[in-house]
Amino acid sequence: MAAITATALEKSFGTIAAVRRIDLSIEPGEIFGLIGPDGAGKTSTFQMLAGVMEPTSGEAAIFGRAPRDARAVTGYLTQAFSLYPDLTVDENISYTAALRRVPPATTADRASRYLSRFGLASFTSRLAGQLSGGMKQKLALACALVAGPRVLLLDEPTTGVDPVSRREFWSVLAELVADGLTIVVATPDLAEAERCHRIALMHLGEIKETGTPSEIRAGLGARRLELRTPNLSEAEARLSPVSSDGALLDVQRVGDRIDVLVRDGREGRRLVESTMHAASLPITELHEEEPLLENAFVATLRRLGHEAAEPSWPFQHARPTPAGDVALAAHALTKRFESFTAVRDVTMSVRYGEVYGLIGANGAGKTTLIKMLCGLVAPSEGRVELAGSHEGIRSSAVRQRIGYMSQRFSLYDELTVAENLDFFAGVYGVPAEERPPKRRWVLEFAGLEGRSDQLTGSLPGGWKQRVAFGAAIVHEPSVLFLDEPTSGVDPLARRSFWHLINRLADAGTAILVTTHYLEEAEQCHRLGFLVAGDLVVEDTPTGMRRRQPGARSLEDVFIAVVTARDHQAAGTEALA
Amino acid sequence: MSRIIAQARKELTQLVRDRRALVLALAVPVAQLFIMTSGISLSVNDLPIVVQDLDRSAASERLVDAFRSSITFHVVSWPDARQPEEALMAGAARAALVIPEHLGRDLARGRATPVQLLVDGSDANTAQLVSGYAQQVTRAYDSAEHGGGAGQVLAAVRLWFNPGRSSTRFYGPGIFVLVLSIFPALLASLAMSRETGQKTILQVYVSNISAHEFLLGKIAAFVVVAIAEGLLLAVVLRADFGVSLAGEPTAFLAGTALYLFCVVTFGTLIGAAIPEQAAAMQVVALFGYLLVFLLGGLIFPIENIPIPLRWVSNAVWGRYYIEIVRDAFLRGGGWAAVWPQIAAIAGIGGVFYTLAWSRLRRMQLAV
Numbered sequence: 001m002a003a004i005t006a007t008a009l010e011k012s013f014g015t016i017a018a019v020r021r022i023d024l025s026i027e028p029g030e031i032f033g034l035i036g037p038d039g040a041g042k043t044s045t046f047q048m049l050a051g052v053m054e055p056t057s058g059e060a061a062i063f064g065r066a067p068r069d070a071r072a073v074t075g076y077l078t079q080a081f082s083l084y085p086d087l088t089v090d091e092n093i094s095y096t097a098a099l100r101r102v103p104p105a106t107t108a109d110r111a112s113r114y115l116s117r118f119g120l121a122s123f124t125s126r127l128a129g130q131l132s133g134g135m136k137q138k139l140a141l142a143c144a145l146v147a148g149p150r151v152l153l154l155d156e157p158t159t160g161v162d163p164v165s166r167r168e169f170w171s172v173l174a175e176l177v178a179d180g181l182t183i184v185v186a187t188p189d190l191a192e193a194e195r196c197h198r199i200a201l202m203h204l205g206e207i208k209e210t211g212t213p214s215e216i217r218a219g220l221g222a223r224r225l226e227l228r229t230p231n232l233s234e235a236e237a238r239l240s241p242v243s244s245d246g247a248l249l250d251v252q253r254v255g256d257r258i259d260v261l262v263r264d265g266r267e268g269r270r271l272v273e274s275t276m277h278a279a280s281l282p283i284t285e286l287h288e289e290e291p292l293l294e295n296a297f298v299a300t301l302r303r304l305g306h307e308a309a310e311p312s313w314p315f316q317h318a319r320p321t322p323a324g325d326v327a328l329a330a331h332a333l334t335k336r337f338e339s340f341t342a343v344r345d346v347t348m349s350v351r352y353g354e355v356y357g358l359i360g361a362n363g364a365g366k367t368t369l370i371k372m373l374c375g376l377v378a379p380s381e382g383r384v385e386l387a388g389s390h391e392g393i394r395s396s397a398v399r400q401r402i403g404y405m406s407q408r409f410s411l412y413d414e415l416t417v418a419e420n421l422d423f424f425a426g427v428y429g430v431p432a433e434e435r436p437p438k439r440r441w442v443l444e445f446a447g448l449e450g451r452s453d454q455l456t457g458s459l460p461g462g463w464k465q466r467v468a469f470g471a472a473i474v475h476e477p478s479v480l481f482l483d484e485p486t487s488g489v490d491p492l493a494r495r496s497f498w499h500l501i502n503r504l505a506d507a508g509t510a511i512l513v514t515t516h517y518l519e520e521a522e523q524c525h526r527l528g529f530l531v532a533g534d535l536v537v538e539d540t541p542t543g544m545r546r547r548q549p550g551a552r553s554l555e556d557v558f559i560a561v562v563t564a565r566d567h568q569a570a571g572t573e574a575l576a
Numbered sequence: 577m578s579r580i581i582a583q584a585r586k587e588l589t590q591l592v593r594d595r596r597a598l599v600l601a602l603a604v605p606v607a608q609l610f611i612m613t614s615g616i617s618l619s620v621n622d623l624p625i626v627v628q629d630l631d632r633s634a635a636s637e638r639l640v641d642a643f644r645s646s647i648t649f650h651v652v653s654w655p656d657a658r659q660p661e662e663a664l665m666a667g668a669a670r671a672a673l674v675i676p677e678h679l680g681r682d683l684a685r686g687r688a689t690p691v692q693l694l695v696d697g698s699d700a701n702t703a704q705l706v707s708g709y710a711q712q713v714t715r716a717y718d719s720a721e722h723g724g725g726a727g728q729v730l731a732a733v734r735l736w737f738n739p740g741r742s743s744t745r746f747y748g749p750g751i752f753v754l755v756l757s758i759f760p761a762l763l764a765s766l767a768m769s770r771e772t773g774q775k776t777i778l779q780v781y782v783s784n785i786s787a788h789e790f791l792l793g794k795i796a797a798f799v800v801v802a803i804a805e806g807l808l809l810a811v812v813l814r815a816d817f818g819v820s821l822a823g824e825p826t827a828f829l830a831g832t833a834l835y836l837f838c839v840v841t842f843g844t845l846i847g848a849a850i851p852e853q854a855a856a857m858q859v860v861a862l863f864g865y866l867l868v869f870l871l872g873g874l875i876f877p878i879e880n881i882p883i884p885l886r887w888v889s890n891a892v893w894g895r896y897y898i899e900i901v902r903d904a905f906l907r908g909g910g911w912a913a914v915w916p917q918i919a920a921i922a923g924i925g926g927v928f929y930t931l932a933w934s935r936l937r938r939m940q941l942a943v
Contacts, residue, residue: 052781053941068940071784082779086593087586098582099783127593143779 003028003182009058011044018044020205033196034186037490039460041205042186046155050076075144077154081136085129092128100147114142134165154185162361170195188488190293208300220296223265227258228285233506238279255523255541297491308496311444327352327479327510333382335368342368344533355511357524365533366514403477413457428475442470462489480511498523518554531565579785583793605755612751626654626663626672633680642717648709670696671706748819749905750874752809757894758864760802761843768847769856787936795840802836823908831900831918838893838925845932868894896920
């Protein structure tokens with residue numbers, strides 16, 4: 001018998017369909033991934049499977065029983081973790097256990113087992129609100145496990161959790177499944193999807209494809225070529241027309257390389273080589289790889305007729321500074337908060353025309369560093385250079401040249417899209433005659449043509465993010481700060497985001513991206529890994545990979561760097 | 577039962593952890609009791625009064641002395657050259673007494689003589705009291721002058737229950753009711769709306785705890801807190817204001833327990849309906865003050881409330897408890913006097929509980 005089934009399961013909120021007639025059949029002992037961007041309907045699906053929300057129509061079953069009647073065997077980890085921040089670790093567990101009528105002796109037994117397995121055994125009397133993201137996640141998992149469930153529903157369990165904790169979490173999941181548990185996990189992260197036994201790709205409430213990750217990749221019927229060359233934008237421009245006549249399936253710039261999807265490896269290679277040769281562009285490296293899940297997801301969406309617009313940006317102003325000059329620099333920056341050093345002696349620079357990725361876990365000091373770089377916080381030691389100024393980096397002339405967009409960037413929810421755009425254009429002093437073409441551009445980029453009168457608050461996350469991005473660049477800043485710009489958006493939108501970011505860089509904009517998503521790191525031209533306030537290593541994505549022999553992904557490299565650092569810190573502590 | 581206890585224990589632990597909530601639970605109510613009992617007072621002391629004595633006889637001096645020696649008035653000097661109205665305009669006095677010429681002579685001849693009293697009527701209630709007190713003072717003076725002459729009828733008024741007409745004795749219990757109507761409800765609504773706001777409610781929904789167990793656990797926890805609050809207030813009332821129970825206490829205790837259940841359930845209901853903590857707090861505070869303070873007979877007698885609103889006041893839970901508490905602290909009538917009020921509170925509490933339960937009955941997300 002299947003552990004979990006869904007038949008034509010559907011959920012609508014008023015006129016909005018969140019989940020559209022999905023079918024699922026998940027076997028016992030499986031890790032099943034529900035993969036999709038924000039707003040794909042993952043959470044609604046989970047709430048129906050957990051028995052906390054009635055479907056509009058269709059049916060779901062957990063071991064043959066209605067989800068509501070099967071709650072005793074279901075563990076549900078919500079996105080917010082649903083912990084009580086003002087209760088201790090122990091109190092959270094015993095409360096959840098008491099709700100589920102677990103006998104106290106069993107609770108104590110299981111709690112001690114899971115807490116020691118998760119490395120929380122010495123924190124039992126700490127308040128849940130004072131735990132780190134990774135620890136909260138493990139505590140929430142322990143709470144879900146204490147009732148001895150047969151099915152675990154994990155809704156984006158690793159969002160906001162650093163890569164090291166994330167990896168640990170997945171190894172725990174593997175153990176639990178080995179014990180016979182069935183796990184359904186939702187994630188927007190395609191790298192995590194690779195760790196699932198089977199996945200379903202979800203988009204706008206529908207399941208587009210189901211299968212093992214390798215089946216899905218194989219279903220694409222394509223090979224991926226990684227091309228490295230000094231002049232990426234020129235190479236992309238040359239290869240793209242070839243791709244549109246069907247010989248190359250897809251051409252995409254990814255950080256310091258170009259990915260080319262081809263039907264056949266050898267033929268594709270030849271075609272790429274001849275095109276590059278014809279344009280007398282040198283090839284540093286060209287080799288064949290497995291396609292990524294992202295390639296498959298994008299291909300599926302395209303096959304179904306989805307496409308994200310990539311309108312050309314109506315640039316009005318030439319760049320005053322040549323590409324290659326330093327746009328933004330930190331010289332031996334340190335920031336201390338009382339006894340705590342958030343950023344220690346960081347020296348780095350971002351040039352015009354460069355996309356620099358500052359990568360670090362939550363709490364590594366990224367935000368403090370950014371705040372110093374844009375002048376919001378004064379450094380304890382060191383110097384900042386911003387858009388050619390050392391002094392007065394908060395002056396309005398300097399600020400006029402800066403753009404900032406965060407994942408939680410505040411558009412005004414109660415204004416319409418057009419009003420928001422007008423407001424930001426007004427704040428940044430964009431001349432009135434430039435506003436209409438720019439507004440049209442943002443609407444096209446966000447896929448919101450003709451919907452400019454819609455209230456911003458009613459837009460799904462991915463759309464809002466694109467409007468926010470548009471609002472951040474209406475004044476054509478020459479230095480752009482982006483905080484997790486593409487987390488949670490669908491793969492098509494992500495592509496158009498990065499396409500645009502690269503175009504802005506080509507036009508001479510200096511771009512600093514901060515993120516803990518290694519998928520985003522992949523897209524940067526140069527990376528800096530920030531660990532506990534230290535800038536540990538700087539390199540190109542390709543260079544980073546080479547530093548760590550045997551590393552398959554940037555995540556492997558990052559984890560190796562962090563682990564080495566921890567050992568070093570532990571060693572210093574032991575000496576002291 | 578074990579789940580109800582688990583739920584209640586969790587609520588109490590959270591409350592103890594949350595400093596602000598604890599202050600809201602214990603310190604603020606006592607502070608409010610102090611401020612309101614000493615701040616609200618309908619008796620009038622030390623009102624500034626201007627006296628213009630145009631007669632300047634021995635008799636007029638005695639009249640001025642009569643005013644001077646009353647605790648109600650405090651005689652302010654005012655130059656004869658200036659009009660007494662100006663004193664009222666300038667806010668220097670709330671009333672002005674003008675003694676005409678020949679007062680002493682007319683009194684000696686046994687002729688009735690009017691004296692003029694000008695009262696600042698901008699505060700109607702105080703004005704009423706001022707004129708009353710002034711008449712008493714002059715009457716007292718009158719009888720002193722004539723040695724209580726024959727034919728004069730003196731109304732012999734005796735006040736029961738509150739012989740000193742101490743407003744503390746009247747208001748203390750009222751404030752006690754007001755505080756107990758608001759703070760337990762606030763705490764309960766905060767705890768409930770936080771559960772929805774922080775999405776921890778999902779954790780509750782995925783377990784199969786029933787709506788009754790969940791509600792009763794929460795309500796029990798805050799009734800315990802409210803009882804602690806009530807005891808604290810009762811101690812303060814007794815220690816500082818000398819207000820204590822008169823008579824047999826079981827009716828009062830039963831009424832109090834039911835009332836606290838009713839109030840906490842009201843808070844829980846609002847918290848369940850409004851997931852934003854700030855908004856839930858606003859609604860609870862608004863209802864608490866508006867209904868209990870204005871329509872509960874705490875300040876204004878229910879008989880003075882216009883008809884349609886008086887009907888509303890029949891549904892105001894605080895109204896019945898005010899009667900129970902006044903009875904317990906001032907009259908001591910016990911069960912025989914207040915059983916209808918106790919029944920009314922039980923009824924209203926039952927309605928709140930049913931509403932809260934029907935909201936949570938399915939233990940599922942709405943829509």
